[in-house]
Amino acid sequence: MKILLFGKGGQVGWELQRSLSPLGELVALDHDSSNYCGDFSNLSGLVETVKDVKPDVIVNAAAHTAVDKAESEPDLVRTLNALAPGVLAQEAAHHGAWLVHYSTDYVFDGSGTRAWTESDTPAPLNVYGQTKLEGEQLIQAACRQHLIFRTSWVYAARGGNFAKTMLRLAQERERLTVIDDQFGAPTGAELLADVSAHAIAQVLRRAQDAGLYHLVAAGETSWHAYASYVIAQAKLLRPDLKITADEIQPVASNAFVTAARRPLNSRLNTSKLQNTFGLKLPRWQEGVSRMLAETL
Numbered sequence: 001m002k003i004l005l006f007g008k009g010g011q012v013g014w015e016l017q018r019s020l021s022p023l024g025e026l027v028a029l030d031h032d033s034s035n036y037c038g039d040f041s042n043l044s045g046l047v048e049t050v051k052d053v054k055p056d057v058i059v060n061a062a063a064h065t066a067v068d069k070a071e072s073e074p075d076l077v078r079t080l081n082a083l084a085p086g087v088l089a090q091e092a093a094h095h096g097a098w099l100v101h102y103s104t105d106y107v108f109d110g111s112g113t114r115a116w117t118e119s120d121t122p123a124p125l126n127v128y129g130q131t132k133l134e135g136e137q138l139i140q141a142a143c144r145q146h147l148i149f150r151t152s153w154v155y156a157a158r159g160g161n162f163a164k165t166m167l168r169l170a171q172e173r174e175r176l177t178v179i180d181d182q183f184g185a186p187t188g189a190e191l192l193a194d195v196s197a198h199a200i201a202q203v204l205r206r207a208q209d210a211g212l213y214h215l216v217a218a219g220e221t222s223w224h225a226y227a228s229y230v231i232a233q234a235k236l237l238r239p240d241l242k243i244t245a246d247e248i249q250p251v252a253s254n255a256f257v258t259a260a261r262r263p264l265n266s267r268l269n270t271s272k273l274q275n276t277f278g279l280k281l282p283r284w285q286e287g288v289s290r291m292l293a294e295t296l
Contacts, residue, residue: 001204002025002026002053002054002057003020003025003026003027003059004027004029004059005020005027005028005029006029006038006040006058006088007029007038008030008038008061009030011154011156011189012102013030013061013062014156015156015190016193016197020197020200023200024056029049031062036048036052040080040084041079041084043079046084046088050091050092051091051095055097057097057100057204058097058099060100063102063132064128064131067262068259068260070127070260071259072259074131077127077128078134080131081128081132082134082135085101085138085139086138086139088101088139089138089139089141089143090142090143092143098203098204099145099146099147100147101135101136101147101149102149103132103133103149104150104151104152105152105263105266106125106126106128106262106263107124107136107150108263109124109125110125110262110265112265113265115220115267115269116214116268118212118214118272125262127260129263136148136212145207145210146210146211147210147211148211149196149199149214149215149273150215150268151192151215151216152184152185152216152266153185154187154189155291156189156190156291157190157291161291162227163226164295166178167230170231170234171245173244174246175246175248176245176247176249177255178224178251179222179252179253179256180252181252181253181264182222182253182262182266183220183265183266183267184216184266184268185218185219185266185268185284186226186284186288187284188217188290191217195215195281198277209276209277213270213273214269214270215268215273217286218270219284220267226288228248229285230288230292231245231248237292237293238296241296
């Protein structure tokens, strides 16, 4: 089996290189790869890449994820998040390949407190969410053999993330101010990659399991509680770490002015995924604790 991976340099793409390798021959690309085109702004180049590689599975971990910046460059974001995945879906269908794609909780408006299911009606609040939703729709229309995983609050040991930012600020400031009215589940790139590999192996045997799934770690938290957990764990793991912040003040989202509106409720119901693929997803604290132990 041959797997074509786009976005190998991102947090999820980096972990996918590890999890997908045992499944077959892996061709991993980034936007600046020289052997094949991995640049999502070059749609014709993507067509040629799929034609040349002839993959059995295409995995797309590439996207424009700068949510605030997206508001000022909607055409570029649409190309990267919607049109390019749509082209990959067309090519996957043409060559009889599977397409695996990652989407986001931002397709929802964040209303209410119930965890969103796959059948709930999307209503994105910003350009990023709108383009990710369009990407989903183009894939569903063009390629029957697809897996779309909606996720949220993604982090990894490699690269920057919310936890690392909080720890840095906690060493620089006496007081932190963190949003407490947005709720979701911090989800590790490692978990996304491992579940993806498991799901790919299953759908190659059971094509009827294709479709859209919510994939996040178990449980829920707010950004404020997340920050509090990170700092408490850091103190346990590294008693010598000089934490100067003695207060983490909770504030509402409107305390910060941002170009893009964020959903308050990013809870995602993962029952469909767990039942279909026979999985029990770990609580978000487990992944965060492992990441901290690895990075501190």
